[in-house]
Amino acid sequence: MTDQSLTSVDLPSEITADAPAVETPETVHEDRLWRDSGWTARIIKNEDDDGWAVEMIKDGEPEPALVGPWTMGRNKKDPKPLDTSAFNTLVKTASEVLRRHEQQLRAQLHKSLTVEAASGDGELEITLDIVPDEDDPYALLTALDSLGERLAQVQVSAGFKLTKASATSWVENEFRRPSGS
Template sequence: MTDTLLTEPDAGNASEALHEDRLWRDNGWTARVKKNEDDDGWAVEMIKDGEAEPALVGPWTMGRDKKNPKPLDTGAFNTLVKTASEVLRRHEQQLHAQLHKRMAVESGDATIEVTLDIVPDEDDPYALLTAFDSFGEQLAQVKVAPNFKLSRASAASWVENEFRRPG
């Protein structure tokens, strides 16, 4: 293995496996070991193919000589891929939770599920407020401001007002 430190992945070879001491590219991921800018140690960054920013950056172990980094290997790379994938999955779950909210409200003897789906468009962000019956059939949908606050009270008020656009 070579001890080459590349600063940018070669986009033309992103799908080809590459296994070097400080640079591994395989299975849609690139691991790059580089000098830690904050101290004398080393860091590793994991970048998913097609992404501009690393999904994970963390400290990397020193080698036996206590000056150079420990070389990447299959086990370490696989662990890094698993960890970086989990970070991305959590980020996606958090974003989904911020953009999609739901709650159930009682209306007479029926339960109505109300959802708020925020569409974060750069030019014209908005949200869709939607009501569903207990069978999952859509009862109503209105466009609202992206900062609309879905609460039990606002959902109940919307249902009571026969699904007229709030505010």
């Protein structure tokens, strides 16, 4: 395998005297390892069979964003070498996987629905944003008016279930912290 150490960027001495050195990964274009544009593609032996796999790792991340099968070369023994086109396709695919993962996480941590205002003056947007703190997770229950202005916000348990009924009850109780949360 290739040396994967980081190299320091050369900066003018007047900058380096006041600022810490910036670390950027070295650009590598080899048959089984490409590092460029914030990504590393590495062809690895597939542990499940005699084939090959490729893993895509975003710079700074400990785990691959994407691992998938890789094509055999012409000799049916060694992997097909990486090239610019394949690398760009892998970057696009891995970026999409990360984007979908972020959307899914956002959907799990953020809920929103609309209820009638207690005064009958229109609708309110009620949001629940879970803060996944390792020691003490919690959620913020927020009421927004039709202009997006925050009317109220209370801290509730991370397990609070935001439903039309729970939101309506909170509004009708003048935004007092829901019991049991």
